[in-house]
Amino acid sequence: MYILEVIPIANLPPQVPQLLSYFFSKELPKGAIVEVVIGNRKVLAVVISSEPAENQKILLKKSSFQLKKISSIVSETPLVSETQFKIALWLSQNYFSPLGMCLKTVLPPFFLKQNLEPRMLNLEKSKFHLSGQEIQNSKLLLSRAKNIIKNITSEIKKTLRDKKQILLVVPEISIAKYFYNHLSQHHETVIIHSKINQKQYRQSWDKINSGDAEIIIGTRQALFAPFTNLGLIIVEDPSNEAYKSDMSPKYNTVSLVKKIAKIYSAKLLFVSQAPDVDQYLLSKNESLKLENKIRDLRSEIKIENMLSDISSGNSSIFSRELKNSIDKYLKEKKKVLIFSTRKGYSTSLICENCRFIFKCPQCSVPLRLHVSPADSLICYRCSLIQKIPDHCPNCNSYKLKSAGFAGSEKIKDELNFMFPNTEVVTFDSYVIKNIKQEEEFEARMRDLESFVCIGTQSIFGQRFNLNFDLVGIPNLDSLVTVPDFKAEETLFLQIEKLLDFKPQKIIIQTLHTKNQILETIISGNYEKLYENELKVRKLFWYPPFAKLIKLSFASPDRNKSEYEARILSEKLKMAILQMKFENSVKLMDPSPAFIEKQRGFYVYNIILKIMSDFKISDILKFIPSNWMIDVEPKSIL
Ligand SMILES: [Zn+2]
Numbered sequence: 001m002y003i004l005e006v007i008p009i010a011n012l013p014p015q016v017p018q019l020l021s022y023f024f025s026k027e028l029p030k031g032a033i034v035e036v037v038i039g040n041r042k043v044l045a046v047v048i049s050s051e052p053a054e055n056q057k058i059l060l061k062k063s064s065f066q067l068k069k070i071s072s073i074v075s076e077t078p079l080v081s082e083t084q085f086k087i088a089l090w091l092s093q094n095y096f097s098p099l100g101m102c103l104k105t106v107l108p109p110f111f112l113k114q115n116l117e118p119r120m121l122n123l124e125k126s127k128f129h130l131s132g133q134e135i136q137n138s139k140l141l142l143s144r145a146k147n148i149i150k151n152i153t154s155e156i157k158k159t160l161r162d163k164k165q166i167l168l169v170v171p172e173i174s175i176a177k178y179f180y181n182h183l184s185q186h187h188e189t190v191i192i193h194s195k196i197n198q199k200q201y202r203q204s205w206d207k208i209n210s211g212d213a214e215i216i217i218g219t220r221q222a223l224f225a226p227f228t229n230l231g232l233i234i235v236e237d238p239s240n241e242a243y244k245s246d247m248s249p250k251y252n253t254v255s256l257v258k259k260i261a262k263i264y265s266a267k268l269l270f271v272s273q274a275p276d277v278d279q280y281l282l283s284k285n286e287s288l289k290l291e292n293k294i295r296d297l298r299s300e301i302k303i304e305n306m307l308s309d310i311s312s313g314n315s316s317i318f319s320r321e322l323k324n325s326i327d328k329y330l331k332e333k334k335k336v337l338i339f340s341t342r343k344g345y346s347t348s349l350i351c352e353n354c355r356f357i358f359k360c361p362q363c364s365v366p367l368r369l370h371v372s373p374a375d376s377l378i379c380y381r382c383s384l385i386q387k388i389p390d391h392c393p394n395c396n397s398y399k400l401k402s403a404g405f406a407g408s409e410k411i412k413d414e415l416n417f418m419f420p421n422t423e424v425v426t427f428d429s430y431v432i433k434n435i436k437q438e439e440e441f442e443a444r445m446r447d448l449e450s451f452v453c454i455g456t457q458s459i460f461g462q463r464f465n466l467n468f469d470l471v472g473i474p475n476l477d478s479l480v481t482v483p484d485f486k487a488e489e490t491l492f493l494q495i496e497k498l499l500d501f502k503p504q505k506i507i508i509q510t511l512h513t514k515n516q517i518l519e520t521i522i523s524g525n526y527e528k529l530y531e532n533e534l535k536v537r538k539l540f541w542y543p544p545f546a547k548l549i550k551l552s553f554a555s556p557d558r559n560k561s562e563y564e565a566r567i568l569s570e571k572l573k574m575a576i577l578q579m580k581f582e583n584s585v586k587l588m589d590p591s592p593a594f595i596e597k598q599r600g601f602y603v604y605n606i607i608l609k610i611m612s613d614f615k616i617s618d619i620l621k622f623i624p625s626n627w628m629i630d631v632e633p634k635s636i637l
């Protein structure tokens with residue numbers, strides 16, 4: 001008789017034990033897969049240890065419950081490697097997520113779906129040596145998108161000469177494909193992302209595991225591949241939002257990459273147009289070597305004060321300067337990008353008579369107005385779609401009008417009106433929904449000589465392929481409407497990405513022409529902006545000086561959410577005091593979320609700020625299981 005300790009691949013709350021004990025007639029190796037019964041559900045579980053029952057007799061006698069037998073063996077051959085265990089454990093500890101969920105994240109998607117053949121992971125020949133040392137070399141390469149391949153070639157060649165694998169992590173599938181198309185011509189290259197099918201996934205997986213693959217390109221899922229001898233990890237655009245996982249464990253790819261580089265003793269290379277605040281600090285402390293390969297001349301950047309246009313009677317989205325420039329560039333058969341901050345027609349619909357704003361009944365946010373393909377009001381929170389009402393429910397007036405920031409559709413309407421003979425195309429996630437549409441867009445762009453493209457942030461994935469001669473930003477202010485501590489840094493990094501399109505000229509329209517962010521955008525000298533940022537962030541305990549954790553409670557009853565938030569806040573205050581955590585943990589007062597009502601639930605948040613050497617479970621163990629925990633959240637709102 002043996003006592004087996006197993007981790008069920010299931011979502012058990014992080015507050016309950018993740019290791020369960022079962023008995024079985026024989027010993028099974030670590031990493032073997034079994035089926036066990038929890039409650040009345042059959043779930044797969046990974047074996048962690050087997051011990052003869054006689055060693056644990058005293059323990060068994062003491063235990064008040066009867067140990068259950070495992071239901072069946074799925075694979076006696078270990079299918080989970082030591083590295084996968086390590087990564088899962090790290091995810092579980094750092095994001096306070098159930099270990100079973102973390103194991104599921106680490107395992108490939110075909111793991112639970114197919115008959116598990118032992119050939120899937122050949123653990124015996126894992127060649128890498130695990131080491132606990134710090135990352136040897138990490139470097140930040142500043143480069144324009146179109147020069148990245150040229151600039152990383154020597155690093156790639158050096159790594160391949162040492163017979164080591166290279167992992168290239170990118171935020172988007174279209175970017176993965178760009179690198180694949182270029183690198184697969186010269187090297188044995190595989191690709192991993194969420195849209196490849198099970199068979200391709202498995203082929204890539206096997207090639208990585210056998211050591212045949214030299215370069216592995218992928219989105220964040222590629223981090224869990226079974227590398228045999230990883231020598232270099234390249235991360236493109238490390239501050240990209242797509243690197244934060246939306247699902248539990250809600251991990252941050254850049255943090256995980258650092259861990260994986262340590263596990264494999266691999267070199268780490270970040271590539272972007274400009275450093276973010278974190279990297280700036282690291283490079284100042286010389287723990288990140290900065291290599292600047294941006295040598296291109298900066299585009300001419302012109303700031304247009306929209307107040308003067310409005311006061312002189314111009315009610316258009318476009319200032320006279322921007323309109324004239326578009327006209328001039330189109331006459332010269334050039335390409336124009338209008339950077340739009342919003343999809344749809346406008347950010348809201350209001351009643352002209354009583355100023356009533358149409359809001360989502362579920363989420364309390366203004367509904368966005370869309371005119372294509374059909375007139376509708378759409379909630380961006382819960383995807384609710386409504387027909388546009390013909391009158392105001394408040395005063396019965398029929399005078400309804402669009403309001404708020406202009407979206408892509410409204411910009412398109414105006415452009416079509418001003419330049420009736422020009423091709424105007426839109427690239428946003430509402431119009432371009434999948435890879436096929438993206439490819440059609442690219443093909444069409446190649447055929448057109450001169451055109452105007454309206455693009456939201458999604459156009460950034462195209463900065464490897466496309467150039468624009470003129471870039472117009474109709475409303476810079478609409479880019480910073482959310483009062484997040486990262487707002488200015490994010491805005492600066494977005495403009496730097498626009499420069500990747502190699503425009504001759506950028507015209508920025510704003511109502512606020514005097515501020516430091518505009519100076520930084522024009523000069524590209526982020527030092528002053530970042531030095532100020534660092535001072536503020538250090539003082540108020542923000543990243544990179546502290547780690548943020550967002551605790552959220554949601555209930556259909558607002559009073560209940562508010563009450564729970566207050567109770568937990570008091571409890572945490574007491575805990576911090578009693579455990580003497582004051583120098584490591586700071587607690588912000590509970591507050592309703594920026595969008596308080598989401599899908600019918602009132603959301604209240606509590607933000608914890610934690611010093612980096614503090615073990616987060618020491619404070620998170622006080623959080624009841626009906627609270628959501630998000631470590632390193634995208635936003636604290
Ligand atoms: Zn009204």
Ligand SMILES: [Zn+2]
Pocket residue numbers: 360361362363364379380381382383384599
């Ligand atoms: Zn909604």
